[in-house]
Amino acid sequence: MTTYTKKQVTDLVKGELDWDSLHQMLSMPKDKERYGQYMEVLQEQVSWDDRILLPLGPHLFIVETGDNTLVTKCGCGHNFGDYRQNWKLNALVYVRDNETKMSEVYPKLMAPHTDWQVYREYYCPTCGTMHDVEAPTPWYPVIHDFQPNLKAFFDWLDMPAPANA
Amino acid sequence: MNQLSNPVEVMGIDAGGTMTDTFFVRADGEFVVGKAQSNINESQAVLESSTDALAHWGRSVEDVFPEMVTCVFSGTAMLNRVVGRKGLRTGLIVSKGFEDFHRMGRAIQSYLGYAFEDRIHLNTHRYDQPLVEIKDTRGVTERIDSQGNVVIPVRLHEAREAARELIEQGCKAIVISLLSSYLNGKHERDVRDVCLEVAREKGVDIPVFASVDYYPVRKESHRTNTTVLEAYAAEPSRATLGTLSDSLKDCGASFDLRVMASHGGTISWKAKELARSLVSGPIGGVIGAKFLGERLGYENIACSDIGGTSFDMALITKNNFAMHQDGDMARLVLSLPLVSMDTIGAGAGSFVRIDPYTNSIKLGPDSAGYRVGTCWPDGGVDTVSVTDCHIILGYLNPDNFLGGILNLDVERARQSIKTQIADPLGLSVEDAASGVIELLDLSLRQHLRAMITGKGYSPRDFVCFSYGGGGPVHAYGYTKGLGFKETIVPAWAAGFSAFGCATADFEYRYDKSVDIGITHESGEAEVEAAVGTLQAAWNELREKVLEEFRINGFTDDEVTLTPGYRMQYLGQLNDLEIDSPLAALSSADDWNELVQAFDDTYARVYASAARSPELGFGITGAILRGSVETKKPNIPEEPDAGPTPAPEASLGSRPFYYEKKWVEAKLYKMELLKPGNEIKGPAVIESDATTFVVPPGFETFLDVNRLFHLIER
Numbered sequence A: 001m002t003t004y005t006k007k008q009v010t011d012l013v014k015g016e017l018d019w020d021s022l023h024q025m026l027s028m029p030k031d032k033e034r035y036g037q038y039m040e041v042l043q044e045q046v047s048w049d050d051r052i053l054l055p056l057g058p059h060l061f062i063v064e065t066g067d068n069t070l071v072t073k074c075g076c077g078h079n080f081g082d083y084r085q086n087w088k089l090n091a092l093v094y095v096r097d098n099e100t101k102m103s104e105v106y107p108k109l110m111a112p113h114t115d116w117q118v119y120r121e122y123y124c125p126t127c128g129t130m131h132d133v134e135a136p137t138p139w140y141p142v143i144h145d146f147q148p149n150l151k152a153f154f155d156w157l158d159m160p161a162p163a164n165a
Numbered sequence B: 001m002n003q004l005s006n007p008v009e010v011m012g013i014d015a016g017g018t019m020t021d022t023f024f025v026r027a028d029g030e031f032v033v034g035k036a037q038s039n040i041n042e043s044q045a046v047l048e049s050s051t052d053a054l055a056h057w058g059r060s061v062e063d064v065f066p067e068m069v070t071c072v073f074s075g076t077a078m079l080n081r082v083v084g085r086k087g088l089r090t091g092l093i094v095s096k097g098f099e100d101f102h103r104m105g106r107a108i109q110s111y112l113g114y115a116f117e118d119r120i121h122l123n124t125h126r127y128d129q130p131l132v133e134i135k136d137t138r139g140v141t142e143r144i145d146s147q148g149n150v151v152i153p154v155r156l157h158e159a160r161e162a163a164r165e166l167i168e169q170g171c172k173a174i175v176i177s178l179l180s181s182y183l184n185g186k187h188e189r190d191v192r193d194v195c196l197e198v199a200r201e202k203g204v205d206i207p208v209f210a211s212v213d214y215y216p217v218r219k220e221s222h223r224t225n226t227t228v229l230e231a232y233a234a235e236p237s238r239a240t241l242g243t244l245s246d247s248l249k250d251c252g253a254s255f256d257l258r259v260m261a262s263h264g265g266t267i268s269w270k271a272k273e274l275a276r277s278l279v280s281g282p283i284g285g286v287i288g289a290k291f292l293g294e295r296l297g298y299e300n301i302a303c304s305d306i307g308g309t310s311f312d313m314a315l316i317t318k319n320n321f322a323m324h325q326d327g328d329m330a331r332l333v334l335s336l337p338l339v340s341m342d343t344i345g346a347g348a349g350s351f352v353r354i355d356p357y358t359n360s361i362k363l364g365p366d367s368a369g370y371r372v373g374t375c376w377p378d379g380g381v382d383t384v385s386v387t388d389c390h391i392i393l394g395y396l397n398p399d400n401f402l403g404g405i406l407n408l409d410v411e412r413a414r415q416s417i418k419t420q421i422a423d424p425l426g427l428s429v430e431d432a433a434s435g436v437i438e439l440l441d442l443s444l445r446q447h448l449r450a451m452i453t454g455k456g457y458s459p460r461d462f463v464c465f466s467y468g469g470g471g472p473v474h475a476y477g478y479t480k481g482l483g484f485k486e487t488i489v490p491a492w493a494a495g496f497s498a499f500g501c502a503t504a505d506f507e508y509r510y511d512k513s514v515d516i517g518i519t520h521e522s523g524e525a526e527v528e529a530a531v532g533t534l535q536a537a538w539n540e541l542r543e544k545v546l547e548e549f550r551i552n553g554f555t556d557d558e559v560t561l562t563p564g565y566r567m568q569y570l571g572q573l574n575d576l577e578i579d580s581p582l583a584a585l586s587s588a589d590d591w592n593e594l595v596q597a598f599d600d601t602y603a604r605v606y607a608s609a610a611r612s613p614e615l616g617f618g619i620t621g622a623i624l625r626g627s628v629e630t631k632k633p634n635i636p637e638e639p640d641a642g643p644t645p646a647p648e649a650s651l652g653s654r655p656f657y658y659e660k661k662w663v664e665a666k667l668y669k670m671e672l673l674k675p676g677n678e679i680k681g682p683a684v685i686e687s688d689a690t691t692f693v694v695p696p697g698f699e700t701f702l703d704v705n706r707l708f709h710l711i712e713r
Ligand SMILES: [Zn+2]
Pocket: A074, A075, A076, A077, A078, A124, A125, A126, A127, A128, A129
């Protein structure tokens, strides 16, 4: 089995890993240490100490806080609340629901008609990072993308699960 | 024999990335091999390698070159230039609106060259950087339809503007590839002339390549890639080969330097279509096997060559090898006819790992390549390779690996196999290592069997030729139980590809796509027209072939021309390449002869019962090959010296692990064995560049042509 250095995993996260190594990583069975290394690299990118359990996006994480509660957190430290609740409900939202707003992101006639589809952009209220964009029909409820079973996930990784998972 | 009656006649050059090998053959068939590092300039490496080789005969380069009659070059520089994207900056002119097709590439290019597992693993698919960047691509308004009619006349003022911009941007060559140009080349030629005119006006001397002048064949991506390679990769090689040719001449050479080409012939370094010499190494062995077969009476041959990273197989049936029309190389689809070969990515240097899910041994798909394995600490490899397993089991001699130029650490290899393979599987180091070798042999054997039976043949009708540096090590393993007539290992296995290149004809081949379809409902006039179309294509190609030979100073009457065509049953996907039974076509009656030749070939390649004449017949391509006589190496022939090897051929013995026990294998020096010598396994026959393994239960003898015959008892 192949193992990788922390530098390689860091480059992977940054999108700077050379293609040959990346290809090998994709082709070979996953090594046991990889998830731990990956979390370590992510942890070094943030300024706070809460333990990162699972990334939801490039700047959005499920973390375990000092008092063992599990919350969704922005890279800047903004707390979106309990990880079982949809973090989007605590985010700032910008809805592109007319042609003028659509024309800011797509050339004319290349965007959907907003009677049929709108874009909902979710931002961090503290740092303004865009964490997600939805493209639903206008009346559709806020989408809850992902509800991980952390206990099962950590068992599968063969790593100790967080206390409140 | 004195030197005058026994001159050195043939030279083969194999310029690899790390080593430049030269191969010299004397009139009596004796040969020597020389080596030099490639990391100096090409000419210098060839001269040093030649000096090294000729020292075996106590002769010098200046002494030998004037008496030589032929020299064939094959090298990896052009391929490396493509793979490393370090070619000549090239501008591309295409039909307006199609500027992006070159960088988009054909979907298959995203996984060409991949192992099977990765081909079905979409995440690994990836497009390489295009040869020509979009900023160096221009569209010109024009259109020719699929019948060759002009629909939109070409706007030459746009071509003029495009050429001006590309030259000003710094492009050093311009390639023109317009839609359907193979049916009507007028637009491309007009654009070409405009580009040349602009270059002249600007006082720059840059080559301009119109695809119709080189590869007038269907499939835009293939045709464009190939023409771009002509500028991007081949043009720089023209300069290095010119320098090499000059430096050979400075040493007294009077022969013309030739280059091995993908269609199986050799072409001059001055050839217009030089891109077809992009990949030539593995083809040499097939040409060599065909040559030996013709001389020694083997008409069906399974060729096998195992190198560090791959296993190459090819079939010769009735002294013919098959051609693949759209070869691919360096992950690019190309319009190059290519000697048909099957390659799998498992070789003597493949990495060995344990699959954590199945807990079984997994080979490759990557390999240690020139870094050998963990047994060579300086190579910087930490993962066990197949070579490591061979080293610790006594198959290979750690003190004479590649002629002893590397210092190998057997203990380090043993330790790596123990921790990475043996311990996790609960096996002894020996059993783990021999398990790896058995697995590789099994996998090679299955592929070899599949290649033969997949075409409807049986191994019983074939002799298997095994060559290359690694072939003779594995020959017993991948042929065991397959039932070949014989397994043959040439005593010059390591230099067999270079030898093969030297046996190739001086031959040019040009192809052109045609669209001909004739059913039993077609009338006489249609057949007449079809015959006329094919003959017109041959006429066009003949002019190109003769032109190539004129560049090399041959008159037209010295050239033997062989017209051919690609025919298929209408509606089928695959066509077959046929040598025309007629030198020229004049009437509708000739059509029947073309059809008959195809029917016969089809029955030979597939089966009589599979023939489908009721579908009608189509011709997809016209082919014209032209060749001139060249000097070929002689096959060595030595007197029979009896079954017992001379005492000086013996190198003692060493422990050898086979089928779960250590045995003592006798060791021999390959070069010192004589025809007639018989050797019973376990034995290992060593040479500087290859090792021939004869395990218990096998025996071998050397025949008068210095071919080892491996026999399973
Ligand atoms: Zn934030």
